[in-house]
Amino acid sequence: MPNPVPYNSRPDEIIDSASGEIAVFNSAGQNIDSKVVEEFGEEWLKFNKFEDEVIKQIGDEYFDIITDEMVNKSTYALDVGCGTGRWTKYLSSKAGFIEATDPSNAIFAASKLLENTNNVRLTRASAENLPFNDETFDFAMAVGVLHHIPNTQVAMNDCVKKIKKGGYFYVYLYYSLDNRGSLYKLIFGGVNFLRKAVSALPGKSKRFACDLIAITVYMPVIITGRFFKVLGLKKIANKMPLSTYHNRNFFVVRNDSLDRFGTRLEQRFSANEIVSMMEKAGLTDIVISKNSPYHHAVGRKI
Ligand SMILES: C[S@@+](CC[C@H](N)C(=O)[O-])C[C@H]1O[C@@H](n2cnc3c(N)ncnc32)[C@H](O)[C@@H]1O
Known part of the structure; x- marks a missing residue:
């Protein structure tokens, strides 16, 4: 060693x-x-x-x-x-x-x-x-x-x-979504706008907003992707936003929501x-x- x-x-x-x-x-x-x-x-x-x-x-x-x-x-x-x-x-x-x-x-x-x-x-x-x-x-x-x-x-x-x-x-x-299509980029534009607003909130409100995003935005998209996979539509599921999270637990999703929406400076x-x-x-x-x-x-x- x-x-x-x-x-x-x-x-x-x-x-x-x-x-x-x-x-x-x-x-x-x-x-x-x-x-x-x-x-x-x-x-x-x-x-x-x-x-x-x-x-x-x-x-x-x-x-x-x-x-x-x-x-x-x-x-x-x-x-x-x-x-x-x-x-x-x-x-x-x-x-x-x-x-x-x-x-x-x-x-x-x-x-x-x-x-x-x-x-x-x-x-x-x-x-x-x-x-x-x-x-x-x-x-x-x-x-x-x-x-x-x-x-x-x-x-x-x-x-x-x-x-x-x-x-x-x-x-x-x-x-920079360089390997994604235009619809994905369009959705991301909205998401980034939300990030700018959420990341400016004070500590507790920010964490609450990020949890809310985890529950109301992340989870429905992730669950839909998982459902497509169960139906055998793996290709579509993998092209969906948040496909990385299909095998992640809710703790990781909450953490990443705070990471993504709670940080002022991201390049x-x-x-x-x-x-x-x-x-x-x-x-x-x-x-x-x-x-x-x-x-x-x-x-x-x-
Ligand atoms: C998104 S976290 C990633 C933490 C860890 N690498 C991981 O992936 O779990 C970013 C980390 O970078 C650290 N950081 C921010 N500015 C930094 C700097 N100028 N030098 C070193 N680390 C910095 C933060 O304190 C924070 O812990």
Whole structure:
């Protein structure tokens, strides 16, 4: 198992958590939206009870393009914006050691979820101020994080800098519906309008509105899709909005509704734009998964 390296700077403070001490580094900077970070802290402290089977089931979809060569027992890995630490947990059985970082209070949720995982260290830090030397890691990932950062390209560069030459970077970024038809895009236009209104609400009202959306919008569409599948109309079901959720439970649906409608800053990218950003960050051999969630990709550092 690789040994975790010492931090390359002194933490501002050390805090206690369920899984032990956590070093805190200053997250203030040019490329961070502190309101978004604060709201994620609130979100993840409410939604942190991920069962192992759910993590495994969804993780297999997120990480379908990750091979044993990219992540194995000798891999020293970095999870940027780990949130509840669910994907750190997923990869912890495959990787050697993982540094899981997040600038928000979500780090406390992660400390609970990862309480019994001994090949992980938690650190409170932002993508811009990661307290590790450049070219430290064999593998780094940012899962659903960089589209919530003002300058996604700069944040990606900051992550890739920390990877050794020949190491890998995995990213999941919201897609710009580039692989969808015009009806889907039209529906999404309305959805995005709703997101702008809902995400501006204060905490409790926002959570209530997102739950309402989960029940009145997500669930009817998901149940209709599941019904089509039962009738053998799999092709139609898979083309419907929210088809990813046909095998998800209601907890995940509620969480994602809050994630999607409750966040002020979200950016979306086409597959081509993602490849181009990854190339600019210094990656090659880029693979974009053909499967949902759209888009997730991995590349090797030159
Ligand atoms: C949608 S959540 C994803 C969490 C986790 N990766 C997952 O997929 O479950 C986005 C996370 O990015 C973190 N985040 C936001 N701005 C960040 C920044 N500038 N640097 C690092 N993480 C950031 C938030 O605190 C939040 O936990």
